[in-house]
Amino acid sequence: MKVDYLIVGQGIAGTVLSYMLIRQGYQVMVLDSGSTYTSSQVAAGIFNPVTGKRLVKTWEADKIFPFLEAFYTGMEKVLGAKLFYPMPIYRPYKTIEEQNSWTAKTSSPDLVPYTDTQVNNSAYSKFIHNPYGGMLIKHSGYIDIPVMLQAHQKYLIDQKSYLQKVFTYTDVEVLDGQVVWQGIQAKKILFCEGTYNTKNPYFHWLPFEQVKGELLIVHIPGIQLDHIINRGIFILPLQDDLYKVGATYEWDNLTWETTKEAEQELTDKLKELIKVPFTIIDHQAGIRPASADRRPFIGLHPEYPVFGIFNGLGTKGVSLAPYLAHLFMEHLNKNKELDKEVHINRYFSLYYKSK
Ligand SMILES: Cc1cc2nc3c(=O)[nH]c(=O)nc-3n(C[C@H](O)[C@H](O)[C@H](O)COP(=O)(O)OP(=O)(O)OC[C@H]3O[C@@H](n4cnc5c(N)ncnc54)[C@H](O)[C@@H]3O)c2cc1C
Known part of the structure; x- marks a missing residue:
């Protein structure tokens, strides 16, 4: 089987990213372990542009909030499920x-x-x-996360784009700039593993x-x-x-x-x-899955660009995921620069130190 992207994890991050890639016409395979111990299964799903005791506007709120509304209402129509509750x-x-x-x-x-x-x-x-x-x-408002995850999983299954399996890092082979995992050949593997990233040999150096x-x-x-x-x-x-x-x-x-x-x-x-x-x-x-500097981890591996990561959404997965998945897609498919605050290249020195 050949796909453009093999996505590991179907929490909020993997759901939003795979949905966008499919809607743009890319071939995608999503793998999820089916574990019930995930952040997204517990999340209340609230999106809130002004937070904290000091009443602070969320980072990039003027871009993120109009984007999320358009994204989730569009997703509702495509998946035929009620998820957006402003x-x-x-x-x-x-x-x-x-x-x-x-x-x-x-x-x-x-x-x-x-x-x-x-x-x-x-x-x-x-x-x-x-x-x-x-x-x-x-x-x-809030997003009904359990409904979103289930409806998207069904959408993936209908397109033969979903496997309930644990991704095993030892089965990865990199061949001619492509990557093969258990018979699936992909241009890239994008890891959306939430807190399980600690086990990932390619990205464990990121400071969660x-x-x-x-x-x-x-x-x-x-x-x-x-x-x-x-x-x-x-x-x-x-x-x-x-x-x-x-x-x-x-x-x-x-x-x-x-x-x-x-x-x-x-x-x-x-x-x-x-x-x-x-x-x-x-x-x-x-x-x-929060990061030390409160900004997500997005980008391609410094040495093996067949591997990418979309993680570190922390306390704000619902509001951050749509806009940042869009930026990541533009980076992957159109070579556009990623916002430097979320690009993992801010930590590349940690990778080289860890070798
Ligand atoms: C109590 C609580 C309340 C919250 N409330 C909110 C809220 O109101 N609003 C908000 O925006 N955020 C909230 N959050 C944060 C939100 O849950 C996270 O931002 C978001 O769920 C992170 O999603 P994720 O997809 O990165 O990770 P996860 O949801 O953890 O998903 C990772 C997925 O990857 C799979 N996986 C991992 N490794 C592998 C592997 N090797 N092979 C196969 N599959 C694998 C896992 O099974 C899982 O399905 C809350 C969190 C908690 C704990």
Whole structure:
């Protein structure tokens, strides 16, 4: 079998990249181990252009957010699955100082398109502690990741472009500028392995700084929330009075198991935020493939350009993947320069040191 690209991994990264390549007419084969221990299986799927306590606009938001909306709505049509849920994020102020400083910040030209301080706070007061009011973030929402992964896998299977298999590095042969793996000949292999990159002999030198995250699925009857709420934690509405509540950040205990400590942390924060009772239905944990400098890892191997990587999406896979997959495609197929902030050549010195 001959393809243009063999893609290893079908999380958010491999899904978005393979979908784009196929839509551009390239022959693709996607391989995934089928493991349930992946970051994408746990992700809440939120996209949010203004984050953090200091209310900072996401890197390249003016390019990334219009791009993601067009991408996911187009993907919905092609895959015939509902995945794009645009909705504002309500951020209640914690203190009067926060109210003052955030209100001032939202009037900066940078944040005006993404924020709104004209909010009907009393609509939230019935179930949320918001004595100082709050503000809205616009151009936000969430992607139903499990639905996206499943619908795309079906699309790949229908085109005979999917194999559920673990990629074994020892079976790789490089011949005349092409690469062969278990009978599949490809122009390039693109690795989208998330946290499993640590085992990859071609790219293990990249400085990942993985971050564990846990979230709860809770039942909150009767509040009929149709916005995301964010203050220290997020509350994301699902269906049938169910909500995702998260997430924690843990740099040391990098296992896929849920912990009592995270459950306690999330429960305490939720009790501080809402006025109504809730019941925990489920608890999930995952590890985010984050990088030391908080920028993704994209590009071709310094010595063996038949291998490429699309990884390091960290906490923002949903918003970063579409725009950056597009840049990577332009780099691969049209030789366009990659943005230097995401290009792995910023770490080539680590590769040469590791040899
Ligand atoms: C609790 C939590 C909440 C989060 N919430 C959000 C959120 O709201 N919004 C957001 O944007 N991001 C969120 N994230 C981050 C998001 O999950 C990641 O950015 C994203 O999922 C990374 O996707 P990925 O495809 O790079 O990696 P992964 O999802 O880990 O996918 C890698 C895939 O590669 C496969 N694979 C690896 N090695 C091999 C191999 N050798 N052979 C075959 N297959 C292989 C794996 O099986 C897997 O399917 C959250 C993460 C966590 C943990």
